[in-house]
Amino acid sequence: MTKGERESDSDKDLRPQRCVVCGYIYRSVTGDPDNGVEPGTAFEDIPEEWLCPICGAGKSMFMVVDD
Numbered sequence: 001m002t003k004g005e006r007e008s009d010s011d012k013d014l015r016p017q018r019c020v021v022c023g024y025i026y027r028s029v030t031g032d033p034d035n036g037v038e039p040g041t042a043f044e045d046i047p048e049e050w051l052c053p054i055c056g057a058g059k060s061m062f063m064v065v066d067d
């Protein structure tokens, strides 16, 4: 699907990621189909130009939800 920056697919970080600006949580199982991110997409595999669907923050504003 992507052009293989990483070799191992088994190693993806599928933990939810929370937007620190608005609190939106991205979940890999759900993806963000409205914005072209298919369900099952690891956060690291989302295109860099993807923005938070709620507030428009970039990927750098997301942090792992570790609970």
Ligand SMILES: [Zn+2]
Residues within 6 Å of the ligand: 019, 020, 021, 022, 023, 024, 052, 053, 054, 055, 056, 057
């Ligand atoms: Zn946001």
